[in-house]
Amino acid sequence: MTTPLDTQQALAYYRGQYDEIGSRLLRLQQELIQARRDASRNRAIALIVQSLYESSQATPGASLGDILNSLLAESLRVECVAILRWRPAADHFVLCHGLGLDADFSLPALPACASSQNVQEVPNAARAALRAVGLRNWLWVTVPQDSNHALLLANRQPHPLDPHTDEFTEDDVLIAMTALKIYLGLRTQQRTLRALQAAEANYRTLFDSAHDALLVFDTGGQLLDANQQTVDLLGCPPAELRQQSLNSWLIDFKPVVWKWRWRRALAGRAQRIECPLRTASGRRLWTEIQLKRISAGTRQLLLAVVRDISERRQHEEALHYHAFHDPLTGLPNRAAILERLAQALHHCQQQPNEHFALLFLDLDRFKVINDSLGHNVGDRLLVAIGRRLRACLRQKDTIARIGGDEFVILLARMAQIDKARACAERLLYALARPFNLDDHEIYINASVGIVIADDRYQEPELLLRDADIAMYQAKSGSVHNRCAAFDPSMHERIVQLMHLEHDLRRALPRQEFLLHYQPIVELVSGRLKGFEALLRWRHPTRGMVAPGDFIPIAEETLLILPIGRYVLESACQQVRHWMRHHAQPPVVNVNLSGRQFTATNLAEEISSLAQRQACDPALLNLEITESAILGDITAAQETLQRLHEQGFPLSMDDFGTGYSALSYLHQFPFDTLKIDRSFVQAMDHDASRAQIVAAIIGLAHTLGKTVVAEGVETAEQLATLRTLGCDFGQGYYFSRPVDAAAADALLRDPPWQRIPD
Numbered sequence: 001m002t003t004p005l006d007t008q009q010a011l012a013y014y015r016g017q018y019d020e021i022g023s024r025l026l027r028l029q030q031e032l033i034q035a036r037r038d039a040s041r042n043r044a045i046a047l048i049v050q051s052l053y054e055s056s057q058a059t060p061g062a063s064l065g066d067i068l069n070s071l072l073a074e075s076l077r078v079e080c081v082a083i084l085r086w087r088p089a090a091d092h093f094v095l096c097h098g099l100g101l102d103a104d105f106s107l108p109a110l111p112a113c114a115s116s117q118n119v120q121e122v123p124n125a126a127r128a129a130l131r132a133v134g135l136r137n138w139l140w141v142t143v144p145q146d147s148n149h150a151l152l153l154a155n156r157q158p159h160p161l162d163p164h165t166d167e168f169t170e171d172d173v174l175i176a177m178t179a180l181k182i183y184l185g186l187r188t189q190q191r192t193l194r195a196l197q198a199a200e201a202n203y204r205t206l207f208d209s210a211h212d213a214l215l216v217f218d219t220g221g222q223l224l225d226a227n228q229q230t231v232d233l234l235g236c237p238p239a240e241l242r243q244q245s246l247n248s249w250l251i252d253f254k255p256v257v258w259k260w261r262w263r264r265a266l267a268g269r270a271q272r273i274e275c276p277l278r279t280a281s282g283r284r285l286w287t288e289i290q291l292k293r294i295s296a297g298t299r300q301l302l303l304a305v306v307r308d309i310s311e312r313r314q315h316e317e318a319l320h321y322h323a324f325h326d327p328l329t330g331l332p333n334r335a336a337i338l339e340r341l342a343q344a345l346h347h348c349q350q351q352p353n354e355h356f357a358l359l360f361l362d363l364d365r366f367k368v369i370n371d372s373l374g375h376n377v378g379d380r381l382l383v384a385i386g387r388r389l390r391a392c393l394r395q396k397d398t399i400a401r402i403g404g405d406e407f408v409i410l411l412a413r414m415a416q417i418d419k420a421r422a423c424a425e426r427l428l429y430a431l432a433r434p435f436n437l438d439d440h441e442i443y444i445n446a447s448v449g450i451v452i453a454d455d456r457y458q459e460p461e462l463l464l465r466d467a468d469i470a471m472y473q474a475k476s477g478s479v480h481n482r483c484a485a486f487d488p489s490m491h492e493r494i495v496q497l498m499h500l501e502h503d504l505r506r507a508l509p510r511q512e513f514l515l516h517y518q519p520i521v522e523l524v525s526g527r528l529k530g531f532e533a534l535l536r537w538r539h540p541t542r543g544m545v546a547p548g549d550f551i552p553i554a555e556e557t558l559l560i561l562p563i564g565r566y567v568l569e570s571a572c573q574q575v576r577h578w579m580r581h582h583a584q585p586p587v588v589n590v591n592l593s594g595r596q597f598t599a600t601n602l603a604e605e606i607s608s609l610a611q612r613q614a615c616d617p618a619l620l621n622l623e624i625t626e627s628a629i630l631g632d633i634t635a636a637q638e639t640l641q642r643l644h645e646q647g648f649p650l651s652m653d654d655f656g657t658g659y660s661a662l663s664y665l666h667q668f669p670f671d672t673l674k675i676d677r678s679f680v681q682a683m684d685h686d687a688s689r690a691q692i693v694a695a696i697i698g699l700a701h702t703l704g705k706t707v708v709a710e711g712v713e714t715a716e717q718l719a720t721l722r723t724l725g726c727d728f729g730q731g732y733y734f735s736r737p738v739d740a741a742a743a744d745a746l747l748r749d750p751p752w753q754r755i756p757d
């Protein structure tokens, strides 16, 4: 039996149990509600994320903001959604994407998370702005890491039944924040993707529109990409291009070198190669290939830039050709032969037994051909000469034209002077045959200098110099021997000549010149008719230098012009002196050089000089050799004619040594012929010479000219000349050339008149 106390206790116990169950039920109910809300919130978030993501993937250009707005409006059942961005310049959040709001909607700054439920935390300005656009119920969130962007959800109209049902919950805040975060993330991704796509498009455009052929390989040499230029350049479709390696197109490029270059490029050292390649159609192109390592992400690739440089190479080759060839004959020029000589000398130093020979060939009197037949014929003759010489040489020999009429020939592997000389003679023999150009049959001679290049020579210029010196030697030698081998004494002589030239330049201002006088005697009476003025140079260290040693240099350097003036002036002074002191003053003969005829207005110069010095022209006899007037015959004829008209007697000097063209005697107004001393001296032992002298005297007399025999040394010569009817004599027999004072003495008392006949 139970007692009332027990019942009471039991009731209390069950009541307690009931309360606990009740409260547990309540808790469970709340948890259930919460779980449902969580699930619904998570579902909403998942839906938004998935939809947003799918939209961004499906259409990369789609506006994520507009999609998000629609999704939020639908799932949270709101009228207005806005994605806003902070614009510092405006000090407002401005609308990026809006739904249910005007495009110019903007808001001043708000707390990171705010809603119409806790409006008291919102600054008045923002509250007013929200109210101004009629937003009654709203939620504002920003993403903490990016407070520049915000999301606004809002309703304008209250719920018709319960105005509080559309109040925003914490779940809504969470959904809004998550949606904004996802949106910003996807937007960044979308932008990166777009940038990548643009970069890819740019790269492709650049790649395809590049002027050069571009090929991208993997490190194993497999072609990955090639632009249109590559296809155009090689004339090969991309599919076929992939089958071949780049170097298989190259010509004359060793595979081992290619591999080495490839490896170096892969190691990061860009390579530049110039080589020819053959295209699919068989065309040969000169290309420049640059190999460069590039990276694509973590991958290493090799870029080959191939440029067609055929045109540049052609220009270079043309330039090179012009730089090293004579444009007229097409033969190598001076620069080319110097380079060739340098190589040959280098080889000679490596292989001391392999000497070679150098010939320096200069045409004789080529200027005459140019002057008489014209430069066109002269040029064609040079071309023909070049060809003829080349045809006489071996393949391994080199012939070059290094100046107007100068050719240089390198005879490879030629150590003996005799062989080189034989070759030079062969060349001269080949030139001896006439050249037929237009209607002209042209004969040409040449002189050849020979030098054997051995290891004494280091410089090609020295070799050329010595061959040139030898050539000059050959030219000045006999007509029958036009080859000369170089020997060092020739060079010494040249050096001496150089010194002489140097001294000669200073001789006039230093007054080192003087005139000596040699009598010219009338042979019948022994009367002293006159003197020949002969130039002397009193050299400070060499003593008296004979004119034969310096006049040729003076002529070459044109120093003969001031020197010639000095001679004329001194001779005029001497004439005036004798005019003053002698009733029958002697005639003074002055030698004129050919250069004086061509370079100055000689007739005027002499006549005005004679006038200035008050010197009777009849007492100044001008001596000219035949060769002196040969340069420009017409001009010489004119000059001599004028001088003759002004009363200067004229003598042809050294008659018999030049061409002795009798027509000159006729054409020029010479009064006297001076028979060269070589004839006079040969008379003693060569009867035929005496006959020649006799003939000259006879001829001169027929033409009304007087004759002077030069170089009379003996009484026998004098006697013969007298018998032959020679008018005058000059020579050591009477007197050597003497200074002015001694000449004066001779004039007063000629010693030969004391010698009995």
Ligand code: C2E
Pocket (backbone or CB within 6 Å): 518, 533, 534, 535, 546, 547, 548, 551, 564, 567, 591, 592, 593, 623, 653, 654, 677, 710, 711, 712, 713, 730, 731, 732, 733, 737
């Ligand atoms: P040239 O005009 O025929 O002068 C005669 C040369 O023969 C002189 O030589 C003279 O010394 C030399 N001679 C004269 N008699 C004899 C002889 O019996 N035996 C020998 N063996 N020689 C004799 P030189 O003075 O040495 O002159 C040489 C040449 O230099 C001259 O030959 C002339 O062509 C030239 N020359 C001299 N003075 C002048 C000058 O003032 N101007 C120019 N342009 N040339 C000059």
Ligand code: MG
Pocket (backbone or CB within 6 Å): 532, 591, 623, 653
């Ligand atoms: Mg003379």
Ligand code: MG
Pocket (backbone or CB within 6 Å): 653, 654, 674, 676, 710
């Ligand atoms: Mg003479």
